Amino acid sequence: MQSKATISGRPTMSLPSFQWQNYIVYIFFVLVLSFFAVTIGDKGFLTVTNLFNIARTTAMITVIAVAMTFIISAGELDLSVGSTTALAALTCALVMQAGYPWPVAFVAAIASGLVVGSLNGFFVTVIGIPSFLVTLGMMQFIRGVDMRITYTNPVSVTNQTFNSLFGSGKLFGIPSLLIWSVVIALIGHIVLKYTSFGREILATGGNRQAAEYSGVKTRRVKFYGFLLTGAAAALAGMLYTGMMQTARFNFGEGAELMAIAAVILGGTSLFGGKGTILGTFAGSLLIGTINNGLIIMGLDVSEQMMIAGAIIIVAVAFGKKQGQA
Amino acid sequence: MSAADVLQMTDIRKSFGTIPVLKRVSFSLRKGEVHALMGGNGAGKSTLMKILTGVYSKDGGTILVDGQPVEIHDTAAAERAGIAMIFQEFSLIPTLTVAQNIWLKREPRLLGAFINNAEMVRRSRAILHELGVDIDPETLAGTLPVGYMQIVEIAKALSKNARILVMDEPTSSLSEAETEALFELVAKLKASGISIVYISHRMAEILTICDRVTVMRDGEAVMTAPCANLTIAGIVDAMLGAGNAASFEWHDRGPRPEAPPILTVRNLRLPSRVNDVSFDLRPGEIVGLAGLMGSGRTEIAETIFGRRAPVSGEVIFDGTPVRSQSDAIDRGIALVPEDRRKMGLVLDHSVRDNVLLPNLSRFTRNFLVQDAEALKTVTRTIRDLRIKTDGPDKLARLLSGGNQQKIVLGKWLARDPRLLILDEPTIGVDIGAKSEIVETVRSMADKGMAVLVISSELEELMAISDRILVLHGGRIVQDMNRRDLTSEEELHHAIQGHHIGPSDDVAA
Numbered sequence: 001m002q003s004k005a006t007i008s009g010r011p012t013m014s015l016p017s018f019q020w021q022n023y024i025v026y027i028f029f030v031l032v033l034s035f036f037a038v039t040i041g042d043k044g045f046l047t048v049t050n051l052f053n054i055a056r057t058t059a060m061i062t063v064i065a066v067a068m069t070f071i072i073s074a075g076e077l078d079l080s081v082g083s084t085t086a087l088a089a090l091t092c093a094l095v096m097q098a099g100y101p102w103p104v105a106f107v108a109a110i111a112s113g114l115v116v117g118s119l120n121g122f123f124v125t126v127i128g129i130p131s132f133l134v135t136l137g138m139m140q141f142i143r144g145v146d147m148r149i150t151y152t153n154p155v156s157v158t159n160q161t162f163n164s165l166f167g168s169g170k171l172f173g174i175p176s177l178l179i180w181s182v183v184i185a186l187i188g189h190i191v192l193k194y195t196s197f198g199r200e201i202l203a204t205g206g207n208r209q210a211a212e213y214s215g216v217k218t219r220r221v222k223f224y225g226f227l228l229t230g231a232a233a234a235l236a237g238m239l240y241t242g243m244m245q246t247a248r249f250n251f252g253e254g255a256e257l258m259a260i261a262a263v264i265l266g267g268t269s270l271f272g273g274k275g276t277i278l279g280t281f282a283g284s285l286l287i288g289t290i291n292n293g294l295i296i297m298g299l300d301v302s303e304q305m306m307i308a309g310a311i312i313i314v315a316v317a318f319g320k321k322q323g324q325a
Numbered sequence: 326m327s328a329a330d331v332l333q334m335t336d337i338r339k340s341f342g343t344i345p346v347l348k349r350v351s352f353s354l355r356k357g358e359v360h361a362l363m364g365g366n367g368a369g370k371s372t373l374m375k376i377l378t379g380v381y382s383k384d385g386g387t388i389l390v391d392g393q394p395v396e397i398h399d400t401a402a403a404e405r406a407g408i409a410m411i412f413q414e415f416s417l418i419p420t421l422t423v424a425q426n427i428w429l430k431r432e433p434r435l436l437g438a439f440i441n442n443a444e445m446v447r448r449s450r451a452i453l454h455e456l457g458v459d460i461d462p463e464t465l466a467g468t469l470p471v472g473y474m475q476i477v478e479i480a481k482a483l484s485k486n487a488r489i490l491v492m493d494e495p496t497s498s499l500s501e502a503e504t505e506a507l508f509e510l511v512a513k514l515k516a517s518g519i520s521i522v523y524i525s526h527r528m529a530e531i532l533t534i535c536d537r538v539t540v541m542r543d544g545e546a547v548m549t550a551p552c553a554n555l556t557i558a559g560i561v562d563a564m565l566g567a568g569n570a571a572s573f574e575w576h577d578r579g580p581r582p583e584a585p586p587i588l589t590v591r592n593l594r595l596p597s598r599v600n601d602v603s604f605d606l607r608p609g610e611i612v613g614l615a616g617l618m619g620s621g622r623t624e625i626a627e628t629i630f631g632r633r634a635p636v637s638g639e640v641i642f643d644g645t646p647v648r649s650q651s652d653a654i655d656r657g658i659a660l661v662p663e664d665r666r667k668m669g670l671v672l673d674h675s676v677r678d679n680v681l682l683p684n685l686s687r688f689t690r691n692f693l694v695q696d697a698e699a700l701k702t703v704t705r706t707i708r709d710l711r712i713k714t715d716g717p718d719k720l721a722r723l724l725s726g727g728n729q730q731k732i733v734l735g736k737w738l739a740r741d742p743r744l745l746i747l748d749e750p751t752i753g754v755d756i757g758a759k760s761e762i763v764e765t766v767r768s769m770a771d772k773g774m775a776v777l778v779i780s781s782e783l784e785e786l787m788a789i790s791d792r793i794l795v796l797h798g799g800r801i802v803q804d805m806n807r808r809d810l811t812s813e814e815e816l817h818h819a820i821q822g823h824h825i826g827p828s829d830d831v832a833a
Contacts, residue, residue: 194693196685203682206671213632213668214682214736215654273673 024319025266025282032286032311036293045296052175056243058288059177060085060236060252062281065259065266066188067232069280071225072263073192075205075272076124076131078226080138081233081259084116085252086146088237092162093155093247102162110234116142117230121223131226139256146249155247167242177239181281184232189277201225205272261312262287267319287312329355330392331520332377332408332489337386339372346372348544349386354489359511359521361531361552364541365564365727365755370524373541374491377522378410379403390489408489409482417474419467424449426466427481452480456510472503476510483519490514491522496530497752501617501781508534526753528557529784529813540564557784564756575788577808578767581610587775588629588744593638595624600799602638606744611766611776613786613807615820616796622779623663625796626746629653629777630660642744654683659737661730663748663779669733670721677703677717680736687740706735711761727758734762738769745769746777751785763789783816795819 020027036045044050064081071078092109096102116138123134157163169176192198203211204218211218236255241247264270265286266279290311294304332354339347347369354360364370375381377388379400388395390406397403417426424446425432433444449462458476460469466477475495482490496504511521511534525531531538532552540548540563548563586605593602598621606612616622627633629640631653640647647653662668670679680703681688688699703717710731714724721732730750737745747766751759766789770776780786786793787807793816795803803819810816 190693194696196689196694199678199681199685199694203671203674203678206674207667209668210671211682213660213662215651216682217651273671 021319022267024315025279025286028265028311028315028318029282029286029289032289032293036289036296040293040296043296045293050292050296052178054285054288054292055178055181056175057292058284059181060239061255061258061262061287062181062284063184063232063236063239064229064252064255065262065280065284066184066277067229068256068259068263069188069266069268069275069277070192070198070201071131071222071229072260072268072270073205073272073275074201074222074225075208076222076225077135077260078120078131078229079135079256080116080120080142081229081236082252082255082257083139083142083146084113084230084233085237085240085255086247086249087116087142087149088112088234089241089247089251090146090149090155090249091234092238093157093241094149096157096159096162097155102159102165105159105162106238109238110231113230113232113234113237114227115230116233117227118223120230121226124226125219125223143249150249152249154249157241157245157247162238163242163245165242166238167240167245169242177243180235180239181284184235185277185281188280192275192277197221197224202273202275205269205275207273258287259284265312265315265319286315331356331390333387333389333392334373334377335387335389337373337376337388338384339369339376339381340384346544347376347383350541350544350546352539352546352549354520354522355536356520357515357518358537359515359523359535361523361525361535361538362541363525363528363531363538363560363564365757368541368564368755369544370541371493374410374493374522374524377403378408378491404485404487406489407487408491409485409487410491410493411475411478411482411495412493417466417477419465421466422463423453423460423466423469423477423480424462426477427452427462427484431485448484449480452483456480456483457513458506458510470503472499472506475499475507479510479514488518489520489522491524493524494526494753495523496525496527500619504530526751526755527782528560529782531560532557561756565760575807578611578771578791581607581791584608587643588777589641590625590629591639591641593625593628593640594636595621595628595633596636597621597624598799599624602796602799602801604794604801604804606775606777608743608773608775609770611770611778611789611791613790613793614777614779614796615783615786615793615816617820620796620820621799622796623748626660626748626777626779629744629746630658632660654740657740657743658746659683659740659742659744660746661733661737661748661750663752665726665730665733670729672722673720675718675720676707676712676714676724676732679721679732680706680717680739683736684739702739706739710735710738710765725755725758726753727755727762730754730762731758734765738765742774744775744777746779748779749781750778751780751782759785783813783820787813787816797821 068078068081088109091112092105095105095108120135120138123129124131165176167177171179192201200216200221203216204221208218237251240251262283263280265283266276268275268280287308290308291304294307330353334352336349336351337347338349350369350373352373362370372381376383377397379397379402382398388397395406397406427449428445433441435441446462453460453462456476456479460473460476466474469477479490495507499507514521523531523535532555535552537549537551538555538560539546540560542564584607587608588606591603594600602625614622624633628635629647631647631650642656642658666672681699684702685694688695700717707714707717712728712731712735714728721729750762754762766776778786778789787810790807793805793807794801797820
């Protein structure tokens with residue numbers, strides 16, 4: 001009896017083939033977009049206003065997700081971004097309410113994000129607690145701070161320059177929120193791909209010990225990563241505030257999970273070492289598009305959540321390469 | 326086949342796609358024999374063993390166990406035929422006890438449903454006792470030293486009545502003492518009629534414990550001979566094929582030019598093991614650091630590289646003390662660490678990214694990494710070190726051990742270091758790549774680079790060093806010129822703590 005070769009050896013002779021798994025987020029994006037274009041194209045899905053709308057509503061998630069790509073690529077996680085968003089929103093609103101000009105409010109808000117980031121960074125890199133735990137605790141702690149600052153009262157922002165710049169304004173007909181997200185994604189892309197800091201982030205996440213032995217100061221690199229997520233969350237908080245012309249304690253609830261979903265959908269490895277900002281951008285838009293389309297289709301919130309959740313899992317499943325655990 | 330053959334593999338063929346990796350290979354194993362299987366990476370030895378253990382299926386040929394033909398389609402069939410692969414450490418579950426690991430999924434039962442824990446422990450104890458090792462079956466596997474894990478693996482195989490064991494590089498992560506213990510165990514297994522296929526790159530070791538050697542090259546078994554008739558040189562010749570292992574033979578590089586030392590280590594004391602170590606290293610000199618496993622060699626290397634702070638004493642490089650690792654790297658010290666997979670490489674990154682990692686600052690202008698310019702350096706590194714890769718973007722994980730080691734070496738050589746420290750540079754590296762690495766290091770030393778080599782393979786130290794320092798009891802007990810050494814045995818004695826050499830005027 002002839003035994004047949006059941007295991008085909010893959011080494012050395014496999015031709016460089018198109019790895020479609022690497023582009024799954026773009027494929028899904030096109031699929032979802034075409035699906036909605038066909039089914040609800042006549043209900044206003046395809047109008048410029050609606051497409052801008054998608055971009056506007058995803059801007060905050062995009063900004064957070066860009067920074068999240070860095071920290072995940074470095075092999076860490078930041079769950080505290082959602083509550084930091086509200087902290088920065090309240091900070092900038094209160095500073096403006098106290099009569100200071102908006103640039104002061106801007107700096108104060110970013111500073112609040114950096115404080116949270118450096119606390120996270122301190123506990124992770126100096127004390128050595130896993131980032132999942134540190135930022136889980138921080139998420140809770142900061143949300144408590146958010147509630148305490150104004151005893152859950154909203155703070156309205158009347159500074160029209162601020163509101164227009166960070167939220168409702170337009171430049172050459174393009175919504176400022178869209179500009180913010182494109183600019184941040186572009187900067188993120190360049191930094192991750194073309195600077196030594198980006199390479200060091202990826203090396204740290206790929207093999208921390210080997211990076212250390214190669215002269216990368218991995219703890220410092222991770223610390224900067226947490227400063228980045230803190231600052232990005234703060235910017236997202238100002239974008240929420242500008243859009244709503246109000247700051248609320250509950251801004252950014254669940255934003256950390258949406259951002260992580262966008263990052264992973266985009267093809268960044270949850271275990272570090274491999275990251276792509278363009279993928280993250282597409283992942284964020286994909287989530288926004290799904291939510292937007294389902295609303296136009298007239299689905300109930302409960303149904304929206306189920307479908308969006310299912311699509312995320314399916315997309316990640318398709319993006320998985322064979323043989324990966 | 327002779328009557329005593331427990332295993333007879335005949336005309337085994339295997340191709341991956343259109344590439345033949347085994348071309349009619351025959352291999353036999355006698356009862357109670359330790360048979361070494363050697364060959365460079367890609368020679369086909371692991372493919373042959375994967376066929377034997379049911380991981381791959383063969384394309385043709387026959388396998389006889391005890392004279393009976395067997396078809397080994399999967400690992401379960403191999404197990405039924407009494408064949409077991411001994412893994413080094415990764416196949417035990419660290420959070421289970423030794424007994425639980427040995428009987429995993431085959432636990433003795435009570436009333437057919439409940440695991441009979443007492444019986445399991447009792448049987449484990451019996452097997453371990455028979456092996457003559459002192460391991461409590463109720464300790465957690467994860468708390469055992471590496472050497473013991475391997476013994477538990479063997480116990481597990483014996484519990485399944487395995488009579489043919491395949492051991493792949495069994496000593497590569499063992500200390501000297503653990504290696505001794507393993508050899509004793511191997512002798513015991515032999516005596517009880519167990520046959521062992523022994524895969525290793527360490528030739529001295531093979532000549533010590535094996536009965537026969539089979540050498541594979543390019544998918545063929547090119548030599549099978551009793552160890553008694555063999556020398557290391559003979560094996561190397563068979564492995565290389567060309568009858569040319571010149572670069573792995575020592576040749577006197579002549580007296581080194583008199584120059585002030587580039588590295589001075591003075592009265593170095595470290596938290597563990599190292600009490601008082603002093604030595605000098607001159608530009609262009611290759612110095613070997615010999616000593617037993619655990620004698621503090623790696624710790625000394627990491628202290629020079631600035632990764633560890635000494636308790637007392639100092640490391641002076643080029644006139645000033647080394648303050649930190651970044652300081653060491655900036656001033657031209659490079660370390661090729663002992664475990665390349667853990668410390669040397671980001672395995673899931675490309676050859677290019679790995680080579681660039683310590684060189685990023687050099688290629689950064691206006692905040693951006695100049696990839697086009699960097700690629701030239703990477704390409705040159707691949708060419709100069711003869712790294713076998715499809716291109717700079719191939720993942721390091723996909724390269725052989727020898728080529729991976731060349732990446733680690735290459736990424737530091739790209740910086741033109743003035744002092745290169747090599748910690749166990751050729752573990753798991755095939756003889757071809759080994760010679761090339763030695764060749765590269767020699768030519769860099771000829772250009773003035775100082776080299777410190779740490780190795781457990783004395784043969785290697787003998788081949789490459791101009792001078793050998795012997796570390797024993799936390800001190801440098803000997804500092805000898807290579808040309809004054811006549812045999813590896815002398816060096817062996819020295820690292821065990823016996824004083825040798827011309828200054829030894831005490832009669833034995």
